[in-house]
Amino acid sequence: MSLRITHVIPVYAPAWQFGGPVRSVSRLCEGLAANGQQIKVVTTNAGLPELPQNQLGRPVLRNGVEVTYYPVDYPEGTIKSKALENALPQIFSKVDLIHLSAIWQPLGISIQRQAWKQKIPLIQSLRGALGPYSRRQKWWKKYPYYLLQERPWLQRTAALHVTTRQEERELDGLGLHAPRMLLPNPVDLSELQLNSEARVAFRTKYGISLEMPLLLICGRQHPKKGLDLLPPILSELSNYSWQLLLVGHDDDGSGTALRQALMQSGLSNRVHSLGIQASSELGAIYNASDSLLLPSRHENFGNVVIEALACGCAVAVSDKTGVAEDLRQGAPPGFGSVMPRESGIWKSWMASWLDDPQRAGPEVAAWAAHEYSTEAVSRRALEIYQSILQTSGDLN
Numbered sequence: 597m598s599l600r601i602t603h604v605i606p607v608y609a610p611a612w613q614f615g616g617p618v619r620s621v622s623r624l625c626e627g628l629a630a631n632g633q634q635i636k637v638v639t640t641n642a643g644l645p646e647l648p649q650n651q652l653g654r655p656v657l658r659n660g661v662e663v664t665y666y667p668v669d670y671p672e673g674t675i676k677s678k679a680l681e682n683a684l685p686q687i688f689s690k691v692d693l694i695h696l697s698a699i700w701q702p703l704g705i706s707i708q709r710q711a712w713k714q715k716i717p718l719i720q721s722l723r724g725a726l727g728p729y730s731r732r733q734k735w736w737k738k739y740p741y742y743l744l745q746e747r748p749w750l751q752r753t754a755a756l757h758v759t760t761r762q763e764e765r766e767l768d769g770l771g772l773h774a775p776r777m778l779l780p781n782p783v784d785l786s787e788l789q790l791n792s793e794a795r796v797a798f799r800t801k802y803g804i805s806l807e808m809p810l811l812l813i814c815g816r817q818h819p820k821k822g823l824d825l826l827p828p829i830l831s832e833l834s835n836y837s838w839q840l841l842l843v844g845h846d847d848d849g850s851g852t853a854l855r856q857a858l859m860q861s862g863l864s865n866r867v868h869s870l871g872i873q874a875s876s877e878l879g880a881i882y883n884a885s886d887s888l889l890l891p892s893r894h895e896n897f898g899n900v901v902i903e904a905l906a907c908g909c910a911v912a913v914s915d916k917t918g919v920a921e922d923l924r925q926g927a928p929p930g931f932g933s934v935m936p937r938e939s940g941i942w943k944s945w946m947a948s949w950l951d952d953p954q955r956a957g958p959e960v961a962a963w964a965a966h967e968y969s970t971e972a973v974s975r976r977a978l979e980i981y982q983s984i985l986q987t988s989g990d991l992n
Contacts, residue, residue: 599981600634600690604707605697606675608663611643616781616899617723620759621697622659623782627974629660637663638687640677640703653679675703684710693981694718695757699725699746700738708749717754717988719777724759724896724918727766729820742770750774754984759897760918777980780919781897782973785965787876788906790958791883798884802868804839809953812885812909814843814878815900817851822891822914822937824850827857829943834863836950842869843881882907886953891937892917905931905964910956912945926967928959 607614609622621637629635636655641647647665655662664687666680684707688694694711696718698704704720711718724730731738747770750756755777758764764776799806817823830840840863846852858867873881882888888904888911895917902919904911910932913920920934933949935941966972 598633599978599985600636600692601628601695601981602636602638602687602691602693603695603697604638604704606640606701606703607642608637608639608665609658613643616897617697617721619784619899620723620781621721622661623784623970624974624977625661626659627782627970628977630971631974631978633978635661636691637661638680639663639665640668640675640680641665642668642675645671653683675701677703681706681710685714688714688716691716693754693985695721697721697723699723700730700741702745705745705749708752712749712752717984718752719755719757719984720750720753721757722763722767723757724763726770727763727894727896729894747771754988755980761921762916762918763896777984779977779980780922780968780973781899782970783899783902783906783964783968785903785906785969787879788882788903789879789965790908790961791879794880795883798880804868804884809836809838809887809950810885811838811840812843812881812888812904813840813854813890814881814888814904815890816847817842817844817854818847819850820893820895821850822893823854824857825891825937825939825942826889827854827861827863829939829946830858830863831861832943833946833950834861836947838950839866839868841881841885842867843871843873845872878903879907882909885909886955887912887932887949890914890917891942893937902964902968905956906961906968908955908957908961910949910954910960912942912949922967926963928963930954931956931960 603621603625605621607618609618611618625635625637641652652665652667655664666677669676669678688710694716696704696707699722708718750772751774753774755775757777757779759780804810858864882904888909890913892914893916897918901911901913912933914937915934923931924934933945935945
């Protein structure tokens with residue numbers, strides 16, 4: 597018997613500009629729908645001005661998922677939708693469980709209040725929103741709001757959804773007593789697999805020999821990513837043969853600062869800067885690269901790490917990256933390294949790796965697919981849903 601699960605999120609695909617949660621939620625919903633579950637998504641048209649007015653407030657099918665987009669009250673600012681709030685009693689009339697992703701969103705409070713009124717179990721996804729980095733942003737506004745608005749409703753949830761053990765530990769001290777469910781981000785690996793032909797083609801296109809160690813920085817270029825750690829290290833490793841591939845969006849000038857630092861160190865002739873690339877290009881990029889560098893100051897999960905490993909690219913990540921603990925405890929040998937953000941440690945490891953550069957290989961790629969593919973995570977989510985509903989039924 598399939599479950600009737602409704603996911604509620606203020607913004608949904610294809611509003612990719614709102615970041616990782618949109619991709620993670622859409623992948624999970626599509627995976628659950630493919631598994632035969634009755635999945636519905638309730639959201640707004642925030643960031644999607646091109647959606648036809650006649651599609652708002654009525655279900656549309658997107659990648660096998662029934663999605664209903666409600667109009668926002670205002671095109672800018674805090675996401676509010678009176679139309680969505682008014683429809684909640686009807687939306688929740690035939691629902692077994694609600695999975696919500698709306699921390700720091702006033703709309704989320706209305707949704708939790710209605711779910712509580714209709715006695716429907718609700719899971720709240722945190723996705724790093726209560727992590728130390730997020731809490732420090734505009735803390736003078738967030739702490740009072742958390743104490744007065746968020747925490748009372750979070751205490752009533754059937755479960756708090758965390759994606760990593762790191763995120764779970766970051767909840768300590770926040771006074772939250774609701775159960776916690778550990779479910780990683782689903783990563784779309786349908787086009788991210790080992791592909792030797794793509795490796796050769798990419799390197800040929802950019803004039804990079806197959807023997808040249810190719811380092812990769814991929815993803816949003818932001819101070820949180822800690823990229824400023826790398827130029828001094830790479831400068832000291834200039835006696836080694838290597839080239840660097842930069843892929844991603846320069847969020848606030850961090851990418852420009854990185855390129856300038858590399859240029860000032862005389863390394864610009866080793867750098868290939870590609871900017872943002874279509875998702876269809878990522879498989880070739882990861883296959884062509886040998887080691888992903890991610891010295892983040894804080895990373896709630898780290899999708900790019902799993903994507904790289906699935907294509908056989910080794911990774912060097914900071915111990916502040918969410919999936920770092922999974923790598924240490926479960927990944928096969930040869931995945932790369934997890935290190936504290938200390939330049940001496942990173943320099944020593946990179947020098948050792950450059951002496952004998954090794955990719956992660958097929959065993960690590962298989963592990964990544966087994967643990968984090970959309971199919972694997974969707975199956976795990978279904979088990980969690982069934983457990984929560986069983987517990988809820990026993991309590992009633």
